[in-house]
Amino acid sequence: xxxxxxxxxxxxxxxxxxxxxxxxxxxxxxxxxxxxxxxxxxxxxxxxxxxxxxxxxxxxxxxxxxxxxxxxxxxxxxxxxxxxxxxxxxxxxxxxxxxxxxxxxxxxxxxxxxxxxxxxxxxxxxxxxxxxxxxxxxxxxxxxxxxxxxxxxxxxxxxxxxxxxxxxxxxxxxxxxxxxxxxxxxxxxxxxxxxxxxxxxxxxxxxxxxxxxxxxxxxxxxxxxxxxxxxxxxxxxxxxxxxxxxxxxxxxxxxxxxxxxxxxxxxxxxxxxxxxxxxxxxxxxxxxxxxxxxxxxxxxxxxxxxxxxxxxxxxxxxxxxxxxxxxxxxxxxxxxxxxxxxxxxxxxxxxxxxxxxxxxxxxxxxxxxxxxxxxxxxxxxxxxxxxxxxxxxxxxxxxxxxxxxxxxxxxxxxxxxxxxxxxxxxxxxxxxxxxxxxxxxxxxxxxxxxxxxxxxxxxxxxxxxxxxxxxxxxxxxxx
Amino acid sequence: xxxxxxxxxxxxxxxxxxxxxxxxxxxxxxxxxxxxxxxxxxxxxxxxxxxxxxxxxxxxxxxxxxxxxxxxxxxxxxxxxxxxxxxxxxxxxxxxxxxxxxxxxxxxxxxxxxxxxxxxxxxxxxxxxxxxxxxxxxxxxxxxxxxxxxxxxxxxxxxxxxxxxxxxxxxxxxxxxxxxxxxxxxxxxxxxxxxxxxxxxxxxxxxxxxxxxxxxxxxxxxxxxxxxxxxxxxxxxxxxxxxxxxxxxxxxxxxxxxxxxxxxxxxxxxxxxxxxxxxxxxxxxxxxxxxxxxxxxxxxxxxxxxxxxxxxxxxxxxxxxxxxxxxxxxxxxxxxxxxxxxxxxxxxxxxxxxxxxxxxxxxxxxxxxxxxxxxxxxxxxxxxxxxxxxxxxxxxxxxxxxxxxxxxxxxxxxxxxxxxxxxxxxxxxxxxxxxxxxxxxxxxxxxxxxxxxxxxxxxxxxxxxxxxx
Numbered sequence: 043x044x045x046x047x048x049x050x051x052x053x054x055x056x057x058x059x060x061x062x063x064x065x066x067x068x069x070x071x072x073x074x075x076x077x078x079x080x081x082x083x084x085x086x087x088x089x090x091x092x093x094x095x096x097x098x099x100x101x102x103x104x105x106x107x108x109x110x111x112x113x114x115x116x117x118x119x120x121x122x123x124x125x126x127x128x129x130x131x132x133x134x135x136x137x138x139x140x141x142x143x144x145x146x147x148x149x150x151x152x153x154x155x156x157x158x159x160x161x162x163x164x165x166x167x168x169x170x171x172x173x174x175x176x177x178x179x180x181x182x183x184x185x186x187x188x189x190x191x192x193x194x195x196x197x198x199x200x201x202x203x204x205x206x207x208x209x210x211x212x213x214x215x216x217x218x219x220x221x222x223x224x225x226x227x228x229x230x231x232x233x234x235x236x237x238x239x240x241x242x243x244x245x246x247x248x249x250x251x252x253x254x255x256x257x258x259x260x261x262x263x264x265x266x267x268x269x270x271x272x273x274x275x276x277x278x279x280x281x282x283x284x285x286x287x288x289x290x291x292x293x294x295x296x297x298x299x300x301x302x303x304x305x306x307x308x309x310x311x312x313x314x315x316x317x318x319x320x321x322x323x324x325x326x327x328x329x330x331x332x333x334x335x336x337x338x339x340x341x342x343x344x345x346x347x348x349x350x351x352x353x354x355x356x357x358x359x360x361x362x363x364x365x366x367x368x369x370x371x372x373x374x375x376x377x378x379x380x381x382x383x384x385x386x387x388x389x390x391x392x393x394x395x396x397x398x399x400x401x402x403x404x405x406x407x408x409x410x411x412x413x414x415x416x417x418x419x420x421x422x423x424x425x426x427x428x429x430x431x432x433x434x435x436x437x438x439x440x441x442x443x444x445x446x447x448x449x450x451x452x453x454x455x456x457x458x459x460x461x462x463x464x465x466x467x468x469x470x471x472x473x474x475x476x477x478x479x480x481x482x483x484x485x486x487x488x489x490x491x492x493x494x495x496x497x498x499x500x501x502x503x504x505x506x507x508x509x510x511x512x513x514x515x516x517x518x519x520x521x
Numbered sequence: 522x523x524x525x526x527x528x529x530x531x532x533x534x535x536x537x538x539x540x541x542x543x544x545x546x547x548x549x550x551x552x553x554x555x556x557x558x559x560x561x562x563x564x565x566x567x568x569x570x571x572x573x574x575x576x577x578x579x580x581x582x583x584x585x586x587x588x589x590x591x592x593x594x595x596x597x598x599x600x601x602x603x604x605x606x607x608x609x610x611x612x613x614x615x616x617x618x619x620x621x622x623x624x625x626x627x628x629x630x631x632x633x634x635x636x637x638x639x640x641x642x643x644x645x646x647x648x649x650x651x652x653x654x655x656x657x658x659x660x661x662x663x664x665x666x667x668x669x670x671x672x673x674x675x676x677x678x679x680x681x682x683x684x685x686x687x688x689x690x691x692x693x694x695x696x697x698x699x700x701x702x703x704x705x706x707x708x709x710x711x712x713x714x715x716x717x718x719x720x721x722x723x724x725x726x727x728x729x730x731x732x733x734x735x736x737x738x739x740x741x742x743x744x745x746x747x748x749x750x751x752x753x754x755x756x757x758x759x760x761x762x763x764x765x766x767x768x769x770x771x772x773x774x775x776x777x778x779x780x781x782x783x784x785x786x787x788x789x790x791x792x793x794x795x796x797x798x799x800x801x802x803x804x805x806x807x808x809x810x811x812x813x814x815x816x817x818x819x820x821x822x823x824x825x826x827x828x829x830x831x832x833x834x835x836x837x838x839x840x841x842x843x844x845x846x847x848x849x850x851x852x853x854x855x856x857x858x859x860x861x862x863x864x865x866x867x868x869x870x871x872x873x874x875x876x877x878x879x880x881x882x883x884x885x886x887x888x889x890x891x892x893x894x895x896x897x898x899x900x901x902x903x904x905x906x907x908x909x910x911x912x913x914x915x916x917x918x919x920x921x922x923x924x925x926x927x928x929x930x931x932x933x934x935x936x937x938x939x940x941x942x943x944x945x946x947x948x949x950x951x952x953x954x955x956x957x958x959x960x961x962x963x964x965x966x967x968x969x970x971x972x973x974x975x976x977x978x979x980x981x982x983x984x985x986x987x988x989x990x
Contacts, residue, residue: 081618085838087611087719088598088620090752122834122881124858131837186842315881317890320723320831323753 044247045279048255049204049240049271053217054195055227056168056235057100062192063167064091064134069194071233075173075187083192085129090321093118097194098325100226101141101165102335104196107220107342108160110145114327118165118319123312126186127170135197137316140164141325147200147220148344149212158213159201168193196226202241202252207271211264214238219343223368231263238267243288244278253278254288258302260295270295274302346371354384363392369406376413381420390420394437410441418447426507432456460507462514465498468506469514472497483519491515524589524683524737525764531588534577538570538588538632545590545634548681555657555666557675559595559605561635566590569632584630586744591626592676592685595636596643597728598717599623606719607651608641610839610846610865620717621752622686622728622745629744634682637672641867642836643688643721645669646696646939649930650869657926658700660965664923667697667939670731674701677731684732684741690721691824692918692943694729695970698955699918702966704738704985705731707943709975710950711756713742714749720835722828723754725947735956735985739763742978758976766983772806774984777911779814782942788921791967794959795917798969798988802915805987814907816900817945821937823900824944826880826893833877839865872933901949905974908951913980914972916942918955922965946972954981956988 062069065082082089105112119137142163149156170191172184179185198217204210218229218236229236238261243253258274261267273295278288293302327335341349343365350361350371365371370391377387395416399409411419419440423433428451439450451457459465472494473480479490491512498511522530530536546563573587593599596606598616600623605611619627626633640650648656648671656671658664659678666675670687674697677685687694689707698705707729718728728745732738746760778799783792803809841847841861848860866874880889907914920941929936946953952975955968969988973980 084843086617086844087604087606087614087838088596088616088618088717090716090754092751092753120834122837124837124840126840126842126854129838129843131840132834313883315834315878315883315886317830317834317881317886321720321754 043283045244045282046247046249047205047275048202048243048245048252049206049210050202051200051204051210051213052239052241053198053200053214054168054237055198055217055221055229057097057194057196057226058228059094059096059100059194061094063094063097063165063194064192067192071235073189075185075189078189079191083129084188085131091134091319093322093325094194097165098141098327099335100194100224101163101196102327102332103224103226103339104198104221105142105145105163106336106339107224108142108145108147108163108198110142110160110163112327112332113139113141113143114332115139115324116141117324118322119316120319121166122315125169126184127172127188127191129170129188129191133167133169134319134322135166136164138318139324147213147216149209149216151209151212156203156209158203158209161199161201163196163198166195166197167191168195202243207268207275210240210271211268214264214267216343219366223340223343225340225368234262237262240267240271240274242271242274242278244275244282246282253282254290256288256290257292258295259292259305262297266295266297269297269300270302273300277302340368350374354378354388356384356388360385360388360392363396364388367406373406373409373413377417377420380414380417381424383420383424386420386424387416390416394434398441411437415440415447422447422451426458426460427451428456428458429504429508432458432504455503456505458507459502459505460510462510465502465506465510465514468498468501469511469518472501473515473518480519491519523734524586524732524740527588527683528586531577536588538573538577539567541588541590542566542570542632542634545681548679549635549676552659552675552679552681555659555662555675555679556638556654557656557666557672557679557681558592558635559607559638559653559672560603562602562633566632566634573630573632584628586626586740587630588632589629589684590632590634590682591741592634592637592673592682593623594639594643594670594673594685594687596639596688596719596721597622597686598719599633599636602636604719605636605652606642607639607653608839608866608870609652610861611719612652612846614845616717618717620728621714621749623717625745625747631744635676637670637676637685639672640669640693641870642719642832643669643690643693643726644832644869644873646692646936647924647926647929648672648697649926650867652867655926658923658965660701661923661963664925664965665700665928667700667919667923669693669697670705671697673731674698674703674705677701677703677733684730684737686728686741686745687731688718688721688726688728689947690725690727690828691947692940694731695918695943695953695955695968696939698731699957699968699970700923700966702957702960702968703731703733704735704954704956705729705968706738706742706954706978706981707946707952708742708746708978709756709952710947711754712746712758712952712976712978714745714747714752714755716749716751720831722831723835724831725824725828727947734989735954735982736764736767738954738985739767739978739982756976761979763979763982766979767986769983770805771802771984771987774802774807774912774980775910776802776807776809777907777914778809778811779817779907779914779916780811781814781817782916786920786938786941787917788961788967790961791917791920791922794961794967795915795969798958799915801988802984810911812907812910814903814945816896816903819896820900820945820948821941823893823896824940824948825876825937826889827897827948829873829877830881830890830893831877833874833881836866836870836874841865869933897948900945904945904949904951904972908974912973913977913984915984916970916972918942918968918970922961922963922967942970951975952978952981954978954985956985958988
């Protein structure tokens with residue numbers, strides 16, 4: 043029997059606000075434990091939350107970018123449960139009235155474009171962290187770090203529209219691209235600022251009702267998500283094939299052992315006793331506020347992709363890579379202002395520039411060449427000032443030297459020789475030295491011209507204009 | 522001496538602030554048996570008095586209430602002092618910050634003489650549910666002072682301070698004010714910042730004041746009211762000079778008497794006392810009319826669902842993890858929670874947490890909490906439409922005078938009915954005040970309740986001052 047996979051994903055993305063969602067504490071990552079706390083996020087008696095309006099704006103940005111309906115009147119609710127990293131004994135979240143609903147994200151699949159529905163996006167506060175693994179924690183101890191407590195999160199809940207781990211990957215990639223484009227989150231899964239839980243079930247193809255689902259947690263990278271989903275899908279299909287039942291359960295992915303383990307029953311049987319948060323007034327997005335958020339929305343990835351295709355006439359492959367991030371696209375467009383062979387810019391960005399970023403493990407923002415300098419370099423090739431191979435040397439030089447392209451060419455002595463009389467002198471010398479090859483050419487072995495060009499280039503220390511060398515050689519040989 | 526007279530005397534150096542504080546400390550000492558205070562700040566108050574005396578002597582600027590002595594209910598945070606809420610679970614807790622009301626009173630140069638005893642976490646109507654023991658009524662020490670702000674009421678009644686802060690969720694200022702013969706004002710929800718008030722039921726809680734006169738209460742409210750960036754439920758409505766309305770004539774005011782508040786269960790002596798006061802209003806030219814508030818009968822049930830639901834969540838933070846009491850010898854995390862909370866909370870608090878947890882549980886939420894919120898809306902609408910017709914509503918504050926210590930403590934349902942006339946104002950979010958209007962044949966005081974529309978506290982003080990003439 044063939045089985046169909048049904049996956050829904052819940053993503054928590056940490057927002058890049060300066061301060062926490064309900065107090066003025068910094069959200070900076072990596073500070074000493076419990077240094078970014080105050081009575082409010084510590085849940086002291088008598089404190090009250092005050093909403094950070096930036097969080098609402100970030101939520102609306104993502105909602106608009108994912109075609110959601112925005113609830114102009116939405117409100118917070120308390121999710122009640124006891125845990126040591128949750129100081130108030132409840133998490134302030136949204137429940138019955140989330141800020142965004144009924145949207146979708148478009149992904150590419152083997153069968154073309156597909157829309158993955160979004161049930162909702164809501165705002166909430168993050169909890170603190172229980173610390174076990176540090177050297178300063180005793181074996182019988184659990185210490186609590188509340189720096190993260192109160193950092194704003196968006197929870198993005200997809201519909202059960204995803205049909206394979208591949209689609210899940212495409213969905214997550216798209217969502218991460220969106221939060222980065224919108225500059226609301228760094229979308230970093232490894233550092234925990236972009237977390238994903240999955241609801242998975244399988245059913246015989248053709249069956250319309252859903253199978254029993256399991257929830258999969260603790261997948262801390264894109265690779266883990268793929269592996270964990272594959273694992274769980276296989277497990278469920280094998281159970282059904284052997285006539286067994288899937289048990290509704292919450293599973294924790296163990297990346298060391300490559301397996302998912304069920305959580306203990308007690309940990310997951312929660313009644314959260316949600317009710318509207320009485321300490322906060324409902325959020326009301328009036329027209330001026332809403333409009334100002336909407337009008338500040340940047341160009342989104344799909345739009346940018348289409349525009350690059352038509353405006354710069356680039357292949358889809360190049361365009362997809364160039365528009366993957368806003369910064370890369372911006373770099374391209376800055377360069378394109380100074381140099382109009384767009385395909386050549388793209389070739390360099392996908393080639394030398396990308397290689398450098400990879401090698402140095404830096405982002406395009408940290409890349410030492412400004413778009414203007416890259417454009418000058420490309421112009422120098424285009425106007426035959428330097429050869430392409432010389433340009434690569436100049437490029438390397440520019441990476442570590444604060445000089446102009448002209449100065450670098452000068453310094454490296456790579457200026458191309460396009461003076462016909464000088465090239466002719468090199469050509470004549472080579473023709474007189476390599477009489478055997480000249481003979482061979484004249485006897486029809488025209489391939490030998492490559493060797494002769496190489497000899498001229500060697501003689502000119504690589505500076506002769508290769509096109510001129512080649513045509514001059516041909517002219518003389520065929521004369 | 523009322524607050525204005527005191528302020529004048531202090532300003533003219535006819536009265537030393539230090540002597541006032543010494544006298545207050547002596548009064549507290551003399552009435553120790555009433556158990557009104559959980560902490561007394563003798564040294565600090567004397568120090569502050571000396572600073573004020575020096576500044577006054579040097580002709581330097583002082584705050585608007587310089588020389589006024591106040592007591593603070595022990596569920597309002599004063600920086601570097603304990604906030605116990607009369608609970609074992611917070612017995613050792615020292616607040617790292619000032620409540621907004623405390624900041625404001627400090628800026629006005631008020632001297633805090635101490636913190637007052639109360640029902641644990643403000644849950645109760647008798648101030649008997651306290652780890653420090655029951656508060657006793659100065660009019661008869663065999664009787665309760667009312668609650669939950671009983672200690673603050675007694676502190677003012679015995680003259681240990683000029684005024685005191687209390688907090689209300691369902692009548693916790695007005696009821697003890699009635700039992701001790703004081704003015705007690707519960708401002709409109711949002712009028713006074715709740716930042717720094719330990720939450721019982723967030724949508725109902727409000728800080729208010731006890732004083733000897735309406736004008737005194739008006740002066741205190743004027744000082745503590747106003748919008749606060751730390752409390753998003755606080756109102757941006759401007760704060761008027763409440764004391765200006767004192768003495769303003771009441772002729773032409775339309776007063777409604779809801780018949781449900783004069784029905785069965787009301788002590789006949791209180792009824793006749795209230796009706797005498799009403800006749801004075803009428804004589805002065807107020808228009809009196811009887812009308813009906815039928816939704817009133819759902820008020821107590823509605824209140825106990827909403828208040829306990831919010832309380833069950835608000836009190837979840839007392840888990841032994843970060844501060845306050847933690848039970849020893851727990852084997853694991855769940856056992857620590859269980860033991861800490863079983864040992865740290867008193868019976869009434871546990872009862873309300875359980876009730877609140879129940880009404881919010883899956884499967885019961887719609888039947889209880891959601892329904893209660895809908896009824897609350899109806900109660901609010903009914904009251905607001907009554908205010909279309911009436912400038913104020915007048916009722917008794919309590920069905921009886923102060924009852925005996927221990928009399929109702931084992932009968933929570935009867936105890937809950939003590940709030941029957943007061944909870945409506947909290948549910949509707951309007952303002953209300955107790956003003957003393959007489960004593961019964963046992964010389965026990967009782968009060969009259971004035972209810973006014975949201976942000977019409979000036980009407981409470983205007984009418985209250987009338988009865989004091």
